[in-house]
Amino acid sequence: MRDPAERGTRDRILAVAEASLGAHGYHGTRLHEIASRVGIQKASLFHYFASKEQLYRAVVEQGMGETEQLIRHALESAGSLFDKLRTLLEAYVDLVALHPERTKILLRQTLGDAPESYQPADSDSERLLKLVSTFIREGQRKRVFAPIDPQALVLGIVGMVAFFFTSAPVLAPHWVANTTSAAAIAQIKRHVIEVVERALTPERA
């Protein structure tokens, strides 16, 4: 990290590793494949990362960091609570759409796919969840949002969005052939926003 000359290759390794880990999971990923795609020899990887596990950790950390940044930024945006909500959802969908492999890795991690020795720093994810659910709870206190379980809502959204971009292309290829197309992303965005807004809009009875 201190040596700028190393950055180039190191970053390329991280990028390729993210793709491989997303596609095949931790145990299914072959260091040989990563090296090959980067254009170096397998042994050269060990110059940058001490082990497969360390490489995995680096990839995960990078992904979590960017996600947190994005969420904080969206929650600080201007407008009404529903405006903020919308901004957040749009940004989140965009993020997942832009990094489906990363999403797969995080999803897989919650399924237990990780090095045996891995102790997930779940404080990260928990902190993120709390950030958003607190935002919703605030809105409920002000009677702007309907009194639905905030934690469940947030978890459900995360699962839903992740599923759209990771599993849906496999399960329902005819529905969204290409989840990277602008049209597909817009469609999913609209859907998510509609469902969430309906869930959070107070009864007008």
Next chain:
Amino acid sequence: MRDPAERGTRDRILAVAEASLGAHGYHGTRLHEIASRVGIQKASLFHYFASKEQLYRAVVEQGMGETEQLIRHALESAGSLFDKLRTLLEAYVDLVALHPERTKILLRQTLGDAPESYQPADSDSERLLKLVSTFIREGQRKRVFAPIDPQALVLGIVGMVAFFFTSAPVLAPHWVANTTSAAAIAQIKRHVIEVVERALTPERA
């Protein structure tokens, strides 16, 4: 299958394999571990299944079959469309809650976690999805359900529910400490039903 004497051990292998595959994924699963838990030697597994891949296929097939049965049954239940919807959602949540490992396997499969040579019979899952989305589309035609994208809704529900029982316990352990408790299942059921009903209830404007 023809030899009844074989059924006992074979079924136990399938059950144990489901648990292991769910917990560690295909590549992370060790045949040695399965054999050990069944109480036999690793080599004995090959008497029942020709390869690790065949064992995997058997586990997946069994899981898909039961899921399809359940969905068909729920859709044939009595009552209004909203009644049927409710019955379906409750049964589905119960199924996932009862078989979290199975759910993990199917989730993982959509993420690309499977033997290299594996050609997923996605016709199965596509057929299932179509079954439910057709039901919703029918309700929309009759103006009972709001005109939301049926495919997206169904995929979203599947992702949401799966996430609750597989990832949420890891991500938010304080939220639902034990997703197998009756109370937790009831809570999740209520949440899912509320979100879906709100999404499908036509505007009263």
Next chain:
DNA sequence: GTCTATATAGGGATAGAC
């Protein structure tokens, strides 16, 4: 049908030259 013993391959990791 279950066992012990073993074959075979693949993959993570290291050694050491350049």
Next chain:
DNA sequence: GTCTATCCCTATATAGAC
């Protein structure tokens, strides 16, 4: 910092006795 060569372990799978 990248390479070639190699170590070494683990995991799937097979052979063949009982």
